[in-house]
Amino acid sequence: MNLSTPKECSQHKSSQARVVLRAEDVWKSYDDGAIAVLKGVDLQVLEGQTVALCGPSGCGKSTLLHLFGGLDSPDRGHISVNGVEINRHSNLLRLLRHEVGFVFQLHNLIPDLTLEENCLIPTVAAGIERRTARARMKELADRTGLSHRLGQRIQKLSGGERQRTALCRALMNKPKILLADEPTGSLDEGASAQVFELLLDLVATDGVTLVMATHDRKLAERCDHLFEMRDGRVHESAFAQ
């Protein structure tokens, strides 16, 4: 179904929940319009929901996440986060430092730094006090089972540990929205399941809104809402839970 009007994913969440992410008639293309990726996407995500975006490679899942995170801007249409429209005049630093966290398929950690140093990067950017940052670091490391690996360099961590580290880093500044782009895409089945369980647990505990792009339909179906992306548009697929 093509969503010509903003689609609310609100069936089983409180009807009072506010919209934290909104895309309205969003268009995006590359190579001067030669490659049209998004063709009038409409989507609304309510606070605290977990939403999966499924679809083939190149269908625009990552692009939509980047737009929500302020990393890119749409050719046309409107993107708003927490009720504030994202455009070139927006305070993108505030958005990246405090409102959204990113997790990528290829973890995107800095290999020469330790696990702890990687996780502290967002707190340095945001100017968070060292003691507070370390306390948060310890809390997340305990919850993700990484406490014993804090001083390890990234090269020495397993794939699952790296992705858990990326998850910690994304949540360091307590964002209310987590944008995950194929977070388990580079992991084997066991590690993938482990990381995904952790992801769901963390966002549920902290009340974080999760928007996840994934190829893995099994994982996607465990989210509150699942959307298919085809032909540059978002189609509601199913309500998984």
Place this chain on the structure above:
Amino acid sequence: MIFLTLIVTNLRRHRVRSLISVAGIAFSVAAMLTVVTILQGAVGMFSGILSSDSEIVVFERNVSDLFFSNVPSGALNEITAWPMVAHADPVLFGIVSSADHPIITCFGVTAADARIRKATWVQGDPHIFAEHSDDVALGERAADLLGAKLDSHVPIGHGLFHVIGILKTANGFEDGGVFMPLNSAQEFFHKEGSSSVITIKLRSKEDADSFKAMVKTTFPDLIGLEDAEFTRSYSQFKILKATAWAVGGCGLLMGGLGVANTMIMSVFTRIREIAILRVNGFSHAQIATMIFGESAVVSLLGAVLGLLAGTCLLLILKLIPALHGYVDASVQPVVMLIVILLALGTGIAGALYPAAYAMRIRAVEALRFE
């Protein structure tokens, strides 16, 4: 702390490249320090000749070089009679040649001159200086170069001179020079009745301004300058100093280009990493600060190593007998500070383009394509 860790980590990641940059700055700083210190030492020595037991030097106005200055003996006589003047000593500078030594500085002075009276005479008697027109006293190094001994005769220019003394002095110019009686020097250099400068010792230093004003009104073609003023304003000194800084600056520029190259390569090879920092909330300013920080660390390390290397080089040069008296190995703190600031400035300038490039990196493109 993490910020510093990022800076150090980036430099350690490509150690050889970073070390080459540090070495580039270090060599530049050492070269600049050496050249500037040697030339400043030379300037100081020349100034020292003029300021020997005097506070003011009088010479021909607008002259490009003191060797071309002509101060008539009439002026000397009149100035000597001024009540504020304790003593006035004429000095005639000349360049003479000798076998195998094309350039020897010659000082035509009177027997009363402090350069003669107060020098350490290794051999000979200062009291007999200027008793005969062919008398000369040699600086210790000049005597060494000419192979001259006391009471021997040395060929200087077209003349043969009798060595009546050998002086020891810490001043390289004097130590490598020949002291002639003023009258002989005037005749030798065809400058009868004139000297190059008159060095003035005042009865009271407070009379300096009035003395200079009297010189200006009485002798419009002459100028009187206090020693510090002379050192500051003498065009030859200015040219020497400017040349020293220019040569050193060129060296530093080369070092700066090395830093720029390192920083450019450093940024180009971690575009994705910079994109990650952006995604994690690093501002343009924070990215730029990180790049400038790396460059500053390289520059400061280079500057410190360069200062050490330069100082060692100066000490080694000072030990070379041929340079005895010409090299002052004591590095002035102000020179050290300027060199460090220049190195830092060069490093920062070298990081301008890399920092601007890093600030322009679009996270979304870097993460998608790299």
